[in-house]
Amino acid sequence: MKYNFEIISLEDAIAQYRIHENMYESIETFEDIVEGDSRFYLHKGDLVIEKDLILELDDVTDYIIDGNLTVNGNIVNEEGDYGPTFYVKGNVACRSLLIGGSPTHITGNVTAEEVIMLHYNHGWMKCPGLFTAPVMIVEDYHFIPDHKNISSYYYNDEDPVSEVEEEEISDVLDNKLTTTFEELRLDLAAGEYVLRPVVRDAKYWEKKVSHNYRDLKRVPPALRSKELCMLALGKSISSLEDFPASFITAEMVEYAVNKSGMALRYLPAALITRDLCYKAAANGGIIDLDIPERFYEEELLQILIRHSDWQMERIPTAYITEDLLVTYVKQGRGAWLDKYCTAAGVSKERVLQRVIEDGVAYLENIFSWFFSADTYAYSKSLYDNETYSTEWAAITEKYKRKLERLQ
Secondary structure (H helix, E strand, C coil): CCCCCEEEEHHHHHHHHCHHHHCCCCHHHHHHHCCCCCEEEEEECCEEECCCEECCCCCCCEEEEECCEEEEEEEECCCCCCCCEEEECCCEEEEEEEECCCCEEECCCEEEEEEEEEECCCCCEECCCEEEEEEEEEECCCCCCCEEEEEEEEEECCCCCCCCCHHHHHHCCCCCCCCCHHHHHHHHHCCCCCCCCCCCCHHHHHHHHHHCHHHHHHCCHHHCCHHHHHHHHHHCHHHHHHCCHHHCCHHHHHHHHHHCHHHHHHCCHHHCCHHHHHHHHHCCCCECCCECHHHCCHHHHHHHHHHCHHHHHHCCHHHCCHHHHHHHHHHCCCCCHHHHHHHHCCCHHHHHHHHHHCCHHHHHHHHHHCCCHHHHHHHHHHHCCCCCHHHHHHHHHHCHHHHHHHC
């Protein structure tokens, strides 16, 4: 670690800075969270950092700055669940401040050139001074500043005086296609300017999309090239949602559905065909979400259930058949067989008999989940013979205890 930090023990941090009182909501919280062998970065006197200060956990877990802190970049604690202790005995000035799970105590004022953002409810903050910035966002974070000078945009879901909505954030940002706090948070975590106009060229967007395919939606139309879209598609099929309509060709659709059946949910209805639905069913497509009801038929539903039996819960009762329920039991536990049989007016006994008839290999399903005097007797009548002697001996030995309970 640069900037002339020294490393001190937890004992020294308590003795010199009463860290247990200054950094946590209670002594109990401190004792629950802080390990006895914790070490602290300590800087005595004012500190100037010429680039971003990234607050992340490493072998030294916490920061104490005994003086004013100036960061000519962003202060970043992107992780909402946790982060190092951040204790500053003085003022803090930076381009933007992003705090999530780091316990934070700043005794003086906080001044940001662009944005102050506090996010997620695992964090804790004590800052009695003046908050000054064009933008301040406090989202799902238990903190209301006592003193603030926020010139352009103030959102705080804990503060009754906050009246703006999340989507209004685009009004003050340079990139008007940034419309959510999550998108803004990722830009701040990357150390970017978000209010000041900057050049966002093709190389910039290639880097952004490589890191997070969801950023495709924020690429200006003139820069949303086919190559960039394919880069996003390689990361996630859901990026199709942000493809320009001119890129959704028959060839593109074929490629996407072969990659994942979930592609259908992002395609115009007019492009979805019976053939595509069959391909989607074999590639992870989900009934209703991806495959429209107008294409439901027995063969297609069979493919879906063979691929993932849990999809039975999504199939409308009108399409549930005895054949489909036989496949359902063969594929897994058949946990809701009673429910589906009752709803569809199908005999559960006949379904189980058919599963048993379809091969000795399916006795595992039957004996695991549907073992009864009837299913055992029917299985015995078919497989307790010379042809299946090895398989029958193995399955009856495995479920010996269940058999004993029948006698």
